[in-house]
Amino acid sequence: MEAESASTKRRREDDDDVIPSDTSESMESLFDADILRLTKVISASKITTSRQSEMIDIVSRLQATFRKSLISHRVTQQTADLANTLADVQTALQNVSAKLATTSLAAPPAQLSYAQAARSKIVEKVKVPSGKSVSPVSRSTVVIVPKPDSPLKTADETKTTLMKVLDPQKYGLRLDRVTKTGKSSIRLESEKTDLTKIPMDILDKAGLVVKPQGKSLPRLSLINVPTNLSPEQVKEAIISQNFHDASDEVLHLANQHLKALFRFGPRDQQNGNWIIEVHADVRRYLLASRRVYIAWNACRVNDHIRVTRCFNCQKYGHHSSDCKSELQCGHCAEKHDTKACSNLDRDPTCANCVRFGHKGDVVKHKAISNTCPAYLKRLDAKISNTDYGL
Template sequence: MSGNDAFNRSSRTLRSPPPEGRPAMEAVQGTPVAVAPAEAPDVVSTTEIQKWISEIEKRLSEICNIANDGKLNSEQKLRINTLSKSVLGGISQMAVQYQAVKQNLLLSQAKVNTLSLQNNLSTQLHELKQCMQAKVTTEEKQSFADMVRTGKSSAVVPTKSNSSIVIYPADKEKSSEDTKTLIQNLIKPETLKLHVRGMRKTKNGGVIISTDRKDDLEKLKASQQLQQSGLKVEDTTKRRPKIIILGVPTNMSEKEVFDCIFEQNVADLQPNLTRDIFMSSVKLSHKSGKKDLSTCNYILECTAEVRRMLIQQQRIFINWTSCPVRDFTLLTRCYLCHLYGHSAKYCKDTEPTCGHCGSSGHSFKECPKRAEPAKCATCLRFKKPSNHKTGDDQCPVKKNAQIRYLDSIDYEGA
């Protein structure tokens, strides 16, 4: 089959004819020849389409050769060539349309993949956000001891400070429960539209009432029912925060230590803070550490401003030593009744409560149920789920006690 054959288009399958109309034809030496369009689009054909077109060209070429060699008149031969040309033109258009559909399919698939990746990324970011929010919420409720164990932070994150007042009975013989009952009988929160966050007992028969808004406290103070009842209403006062300075040399006197803290760490940073003001803002609470060591720990009680300044430095310089500084909080748990906020020395219970089974009348060493799973004695007392050990970090009573303790300290300097 000659290279000038009208249907020998295999060499041009990578350049398909335009989709609209049919290719123009010229007669060369009595044989129709297809003329390629000047600006045909470059469309890459698949191997199978190339093979199909090549086979069709071959068959149509054989038909034309038979027609040319046979005893047909010119009109019949021209008719066969025209029909063959028409068939090949239609096939070429079909190939172009197939390639267009294929390209659209690939583009659509690429868009689907892109959208899928974006959706996966969005889901991952959402999960990461939730994880970070949960982590922040957990860290905000951690005590200092928890932070030391995990090593995540050297400073306590104060909880959201609630507005609160303390109400004491006129009769000092009354208990906190009596005071609480009297208040609840006198005050109707729905009438005053109060947002009471909680009520808890305190010493001397008092009750602390916490609210979300300070306006609620003013309503309580102005309540005529409280004023006429003889109850004494006072604002709650928060304790000063405490910090611990680790690794203070024991061969230095307390005065030398305080002088170094001021001169080496405070004087240059706070030029307006005089030595007298600083000394009146800090007080040694106590020292800790093992005896016969070259260093000890200083626990200082200080104002919120001084605490914030020293904590931000993370380390302070004392003479030739660099000492880490941390917040110091100590959540006391009574090992007689297992409640938080007091020690066994000041416990009012006369009998011990077992820290393993939660029953009263015996201690942990005497517990007859030590082979059974432990129960939280604190949660049992408050009739809460107790399927965990007493003092467990996840104990809800312990967490609430930690929050209350941190809320009782003036970390903000308000």
């Protein structure tokens, strides 16, 4: 049993001398009733009027004395309770002081400025081209490829082989997506399973191997940047004008990883736009700032997340200048150039949704639509393969 505190011991020892408040109130009521009865008896007694007055006066003084005594007792009791409470508080403070004396504590943080407080809120969502904001989902991702000496030549063969040797039920795998990523490679994605723990010896015996899959750094778009600046000058201006209250770590990451990739928009105007690549922590810092200052301009800053689509064949992942596929219309999905389409009076048909086996109303939109299921799937994969620091 724990040792009895000094204040508790004092309180217990004083119990015999303390009248509880409810008991004192009862005593007062009884005393008043007795006084009233006594006064009535005196008034009814056959004694001289002067003697009655004297006796009633004595009773009144007794009543006043009793009340003073009762009030004094209550004050004493409350004072004792207060003293005991203060003793408990003092003991608690002593215990806290003792713990603080034996614990190494960091110096208290300095008061944050408004800008620092704003940046302390992590930007959790990514703004996509449709104007919406989505929350990135952390996924474990691995790419499975055949060994150089493997007879496997296609992604379908790789997938079939993997499914023969790897039992998801046996190893507790929960796969969200299995997709083709190249001529003979496939990508596995999971939100619930660490896919890097797939037994490598099983893959090795099947002639397969895991290809290292690093994530891309986030990209930001800067609007209203002076067009006369070089990539090096853009980077120098961003770092020198925007990280005045950043931590040393964030400033170091900006110096190491910030890159001005390319400029887009009109080139014959005074101001244009730039796409920059940054570390996840630098992205949070700049987005929380709402503006990026470059030279004399305050530039808007947003996430830049794009899915490349070919204007010739409508497929994702390459530009028209690198296209090796047949023409396919972005309006009706037939084999001709979109600009030469003669079916504009018909409902649109998405070439990618048709290619992926969709039917019915699901395909009734143009290939360029931001609500296209095929596009949204690619966009989700793009976000999942970008390092947002989750």
